[in-house]
Amino acid sequence: MSDTLLRALDLIEPGDLVIYHGTIRSLHGLWLAVPCPCQICKAIDAFGIADVRFALVDPWAERSGPLHARRQSITRSAACA
Numbered sequence: 739m740s741d742t743l744l745r746a747l748d749l750i751e752p753g754d755l756v757i758y759h760g761t762i763r764s765l766h767g768l769w770l771a772v773p774c775p776c777q778i779c780k781a782i783d784a785f786g787i788a789d790v791r792f793a794l795v796d797p798w799a800e801r802s803g804p805l806h807a808r809r810q811s812i813t814r815s816a817a818c819a
């Protein structure tokens with residue numbers, strides 16, 4: 739698979755910088771995306787439901803970000819492309 743095609747798929751990998759634009763407006767902005775570590779998401783994962791959720795981490799560790807952010811709520815930042 740070509741690099742261009744991978745970019746087109748816009749896959750988000752753990753540690754990627756992303757822009758959050760979900761329902762919590764006050765948290766819109768730049769975050770580090772990591773797989774959501776909570777029990778709820780692990781349980782969903784165990785059932786094989788293909789709905790990947792992310793926990794968003796402040797790159798500057800100054801505030802706590804949203805948990806269980808859906809894939810549709812985040813976009814990989816062009817800064818790390």
Ligand SMILES: [Zn+2]
Pocket residue numbers: 774775776777778779780791805806
């Ligand atoms: Zn979660």
